[in-house]
Amino acid sequence: LLLLVPLSMCAQQPAHERISFRLMDKDDGLPYASITHLLQDRSGKLWVGMSLGLAVYDGNQFTSITCGEERAPIRPVQLIEGRDGAIWVASLLGVVRVDPLTWKTRLYDLPDTFDHGIDGMPIMSVALGKGSTLFCGTQRGLFHLDTDRGVFTEIRSVGKELMEVDRAGFKPDSALHGFWIGTWNQGLAFYDTLSGTLYEKDGDRSVFPWIGE
DSSP, rough: EEEEEEETTSSSSOOTTTEEEEEOGGGGTSSSEEEEEEEOTTOOOOOEEETEEEEOOSSSSSEEEEEETTTTTTTEEEEEOOSOOEEEEEESSSEEEEEEETOHHHHHOOOOGSSOOOTOOOOEEEEEEEETTTEEEEEEEEEETTTTEEEEEBBBBBBSSSSOTTTEEEEEEEEEEEEEOOOOSSOOEEEETTTTEEEOOTTTTTOOOOOOO
């Protein structure tokens, strides 16, 4: 696959003007040709998720983003921008935070106590919670991450069942100040980011708060 980028990527053009595009591939510094995810942040930089890695394009060149001293490749499943401009990556390694200024990374990986028999369980989707918290969806459960302390907490349904979340399991709803959570096995839930409350409808239309926020 090729990356198609407007020549004036960060500039807004009047509707009547013609926009020129440029095809970009490995010859232009793109690390891998298979593009899976794209995110343009508030500063105009383009974050490019690929099948085998992550890169950022500043309008002039691509820079590969890796994780840790061993420079492990980050294979994104989802990209979102945090309130502070940081880029959060749901990946096969875990949750990765990319600093918006230095592009340094920090990895939050699920403890072995939560793996439910899966070695290195990947994070399939992420959403911004209240304050400095994140919600992380996996195929074996829904987790709440306190990014300041680096602590994961497992969230279960009213019936104490695992809430299985796959790719694109979170859908922001700005009108309701929160996001919807689609699960494989427990239906639909909603998280209110203002109150820190998780609403779940079961047969009795129960509503319960997420304790600890």
